[in-house]
Amino acid sequence: xxxxxxxxxxxxxxxxxxxxxxxxxxxxxxxxxxxxxxxxxxxxxxxxxxxxxxxxxxxxxxxxxxxxxxxxxxxxxxxxxxxxxxxxxxxxxxxxxxxxxxxxxxxxxxxxxxxxxxxxxxxxxxxxxxxxxxxxxxxxxxxxxxxxxxxxxxxxxxxxxxxxxxxxxxxxxxxxxxxxxxxxxxxxxxxxxxxxxxxxxxxxxxxxxxxxxxxxxxxxxxxxxxxxxxxxxxxxxxxxxxxxxxxxxxxxxxxxxxxxxxxxxxxxxxxxxxxxxxxxxxxxxxxxxxxxxxxxxxxxxxxxxxxxxxxxxxxxxxxxx
Amino acid sequence: xxxxxxxxxxxxxxxxxxxxxxxxxxxxxxxxxxxxxxxxxxxxxxxxxxxxxxxxxxxxxxxxxxxxxxxxxxxxxxxxxxxxxxxxxxxxxxxxxxxxxxxxxxxxxxxxxxxxxxxxxxxxxxxxxxxxxxxxxxxxxxxxxxxxxxxxxxxxxxxxxxxxxxxxxxxxxxxxxxxxxxxxxxxxxxxxxxxxxxxxxxxxxxxxxxxxxxxxxxxxxxxxxxxxxxxxxxxxxxxxxxxxxxxxxxxxxxxxxxxxxxxxxxxxxxxxxxxxxxxxxxxxxxxxxxxxxxxxxxxxxxxxxxxxxxxxxxxxxxxxxxxxxxxxxxxxxxxxxxxxxxxxxxxxxxxxxxxxxxxxxxxxxxxxxxxxxxxxxxxxxxxxxxxxxxxxxxxxxxxxxxxxxxxxxxxxxxxxxxxxxxxxxxxxxxxxxxxxxxxxxxxxxxxxxxxxxxxxxxx
Numbered sequence: 084x085x086x087x088x089x090x091x092x093x094x095x096x097x098x099x100x101x102x103x104x105x106x107x108x109x110x111x112x113x114x115x116x117x118x119x120x121x122x123x124x125x126x127x128x129x130x131x132x133x134x135x136x137x138x139x140x141x142x143x144x145x146x147x148x149x150x151x152x153x154x155x156x157x158x159x160x161x162x163x164x165x166x167x168x169x170x171x172x173x174x175x176x177x178x179x180x181x182x183x184x185x186x187x188x189x190x191x192x193x194x195x196x197x198x199x200x201x202x203x204x205x206x207x208x209x210x211x212x213x214x215x216x217x218x219x220x221x222x223x224x225x226x227x228x229x230x231x232x233x234x235x236x237x238x239x240x241x242x243x244x245x246x247x248x249x250x251x252x253x254x255x256x257x258x259x260x261x262x263x264x265x266x267x268x269x270x271x272x273x274x275x276x277x278x279x280x281x282x283x284x285x286x287x288x289x290x291x292x293x294x295x296x297x298x299x300x301x302x303x304x305x306x307x308x309x310x311x312x313x314x315x316x317x318x319x320x321x322x323x324x325x326x327x328x329x330x331x332x333x334x335x336x337x338x339x340x341x342x343x344x345x346x347x348x349x350x351x352x353x354x355x356x357x358x359x360x361x362x363x364x365x366x367x368x369x370x371x372x373x374x375x376x377x378x379x380x381x382x383x384x385x386x387x388x389x390x391x392x393x394x395x396x397x398x399x400x401x402x403x404x
Numbered sequence: 405x406x407x408x409x410x411x412x413x414x415x416x417x418x419x420x421x422x423x424x425x426x427x428x429x430x431x432x433x434x435x436x437x438x439x440x441x442x443x444x445x446x447x448x449x450x451x452x453x454x455x456x457x458x459x460x461x462x463x464x465x466x467x468x469x470x471x472x473x474x475x476x477x478x479x480x481x482x483x484x485x486x487x488x489x490x491x492x493x494x495x496x497x498x499x500x501x502x503x504x505x506x507x508x509x510x511x512x513x514x515x516x517x518x519x520x521x522x523x524x525x526x527x528x529x530x531x532x533x534x535x536x537x538x539x540x541x542x543x544x545x546x547x548x549x550x551x552x553x554x555x556x557x558x559x560x561x562x563x564x565x566x567x568x569x570x571x572x573x574x575x576x577x578x579x580x581x582x583x584x585x586x587x588x589x590x591x592x593x594x595x596x597x598x599x600x601x602x603x604x605x606x607x608x609x610x611x612x613x614x615x616x617x618x619x620x621x622x623x624x625x626x627x628x629x630x631x632x633x634x635x636x637x638x639x640x641x642x643x644x645x646x647x648x649x650x651x652x653x654x655x656x657x658x659x660x661x662x663x664x665x666x667x668x669x670x671x672x673x674x675x676x677x678x679x680x681x682x683x684x685x686x687x688x689x690x691x692x693x694x695x696x697x698x699x700x701x702x703x704x705x706x707x708x709x710x711x712x713x714x715x716x717x718x719x720x721x722x723x724x725x726x727x728x729x730x731x732x733x734x735x736x737x738x739x740x741x742x743x744x745x746x747x748x749x750x751x752x753x754x755x756x757x758x759x760x761x762x763x764x765x766x767x768x769x770x771x772x773x774x775x776x777x778x779x780x781x782x783x784x785x786x787x788x789x790x791x792x793x794x795x796x797x798x799x800x801x802x803x804x805x806x807x808x809x810x811x812x813x814x815x816x817x818x819x820x821x822x823x824x825x826x827x828x829x830x831x832x833x834x835x836x837x838x839x840x841x842x843x844x845x846x847x848x849x850x851x852x853x854x855x856x857x858x859x860x861x862x863x
Contacts, residue, residue: 131538132538132599132602172728173725174487175486177823177860
């Protein structure tokens with residue numbers, strides 16, 4: 084037999100359960116009360132248990148509501164409990180959250196005009212866990228700092244590695260363009276061929292490497308570098324691309340008297356190319372080509388049964404015919 | 405007694421036959437259990453089952469962790485850590501083998517094997533905001549005792565006894581016993597956790613042990629005992645064949661107890677938990693029917709109320725989060741087995757372990773020690789957990805304590821708001837008391853495999 088007491092206790096507990104659940108449900112079920120947390124309703128959508136993530140989430144919420152001082156206080160408390168920025172920080176059980184208190188504090192300081200503090204927090208955030216948002220706001224902070232102080236009037240320098248390679252004609256389909264941008268403050272942007280180049284870490288010296296596709300003829304490579312103060316430097320590189328081999332024109336072929344089954348063959352003509360001709364041969368015999376006129380002359384013996392001879396020429400770029 | 409008198413009136417051989425049958429059938433049971441109600445087979449372990457694959461994977465070291473929807477069964481104060489509603493469902497599979505060796509009945513030696521699958525746990529938890537503090541409510545269904553068990557064993561009775569005629573009665577009887585026990589004891593458990601200070605929380609789980617919501621709460625034992633052989637005066641020349649069929653069930657369970665929990669979050673890395681599980685009486689109906697057929701016939705029936713008293717247990721657990729990805733935990737739980745007894749309507753409290761009156765019982769308190777760890781592999785879109793644990797899970801025994809050890813491994817996979825956990829545990833003990841299984845003076849080797857699978861959804 085169930086005792087009345089037991090049934091009564093269980094019934095009462097169920098009643099309490101249902102009452103609490105029903106009275107707690109509704110729009111504010113996860114909102115912390117003003118009495119408990121000291122904030123306005125709607126600022127945080129989750130239960131507040133005084134954990135680092137509670138302070139962090141409330142701080143973000145407060146920032147969005149313009150409560151900068153309260154947000155700063157929350158971020159400082161969060162940082163005192165957990166000081167590392169990062170993604171998927173573990174809260175409880177199998178729950179995780181993105182946690183960037185240094186970054187958010189940096190953004191907050193930037194909004195308040197505390198540029199040194201903002202730069203410091205954003206740098207710390209990037210050092211602990213790089214994020215595009217932190218880089219963006221770090222640039223903003225530094226830009227503001229440089230512009231405010233008039234600290235940078237010199238445009239960045241563009242240094243191309245192995246620049247002499249670009250001055251020589253080539254028959255390549257592409258070239259690796261590499262180098263660095265150097266500024267007395269911070270390099271903020273780089274465009275190659277009109278395309279923005281991703282800068283991982285803003286600094287006074289940014290290295291780059293990119294493959295540039297080439298087409299036949301004259302190729303112009305545009306490089307545009309910019310520093311945080313807005314100073315720009317523009318460079319153009321011209322690369323001549325020649326993918327055609329030399330052209331050979333035969334003016335005269337003369338066949339001499341037969342001697343012992345062989346003929347003396349004399350050939351004169353012109354070999355021409357946009358680039359200097361590196362070498363030429365006829366039926367395996369090296370032929371000298373006049374560099375100015377392209378004229379060539381060759382004389383050698385061939386068998387009486389010979390029906391054809393092979394011409395070969397190569398320019399300095401490597402194109403052959 | 406009436407049966408014996410009837411047989412005596414008929415003839416002497418019948419009297420002797422009855423004497424033999426009584427000796428064969430009832431003496432062993434009388435030795436093991438002076439009263440019918442005292443014969444309770446509580447599986448290999450009267451320790452409650454754990455809840456949840458995550459906890460089991462960590463070697464059941466969860467009192468200090470208790471940060472998911474199964475917290476109500478480990479440490480209800482841990483529920484306070486839940487910041488979003490969660491529901492969880494846990495299934496379990498159990499395979500147990502017991503290798504018996506009897507000092508006086510070597511013919512009963514052998515491996516007994518049983519398996520079972522069950523819904524282990526179901527819960528729904530929701531955080532709520534009370535005017536003065538945070539709280540979490542949860543409603544839980546938990547299967548706490550698995551009583552599924554099978555036994556098949558044989559006794560050989562070769563002996564003699566003096567008679568008034570001066571010629572001894574001699575018998576060679578073989579008794580084959582088949583026992584099937586099925587059932588679980590589960591509870592419906594509302595729970596609440598309340599945050600007292602930012603770092604200290606308390607909780608209570610109310611375990612309502614009832615079959616009011618379903619009829620599956622309780623257990624049933626079916627036993628068939630077949631005796632065949634020969635007996636006679638001076639020489640065993642007369643054949644004997646008798647079958648005893650006994651069905652015993654315990655149902656209409658009703659009881660109430662509480663899990664009281666405390667959680668102290670000392671700092672971001674360290675948590676200390678404590679739990680007290682209050683003792684309670686599980687009231688129930690006990691039905692027993694026995695039918696004897698063959699050379700000896702008889703029928704008896706018993707319908708009475710009874711109560712199983714489950715003991716007080718209390719413990720503490722420490723959880724250390726060494727980093728976001730690695731945490732370890734340790735629990736110690738003491739159970740006062742002197743408070744574990746069963747009592748019929750008019751009987752005295754007896755030990756369910758061997759049927760001995762509690763005044764004579766030598767059962768001792770046990771201390772479970774559990775260690776576990778969890779390592780997380782955090783990937784961009786998912787989290788994979790690797791868990792392991794080991795534990796000392798002593799069993800109460802009529803003669804003191806039987807040592808049982810266990811190891812566990814587990815894994816978990818989280819995708820978005822779903823978490824799937826899987827755990828495997830292996831328990832072993834090399835010399836456990838087998839009296840409770842009905843084989844007097846026996847010891848057995850225990851090998852128990854358990855697989856738990858959980859699914860938890862966060863909202």
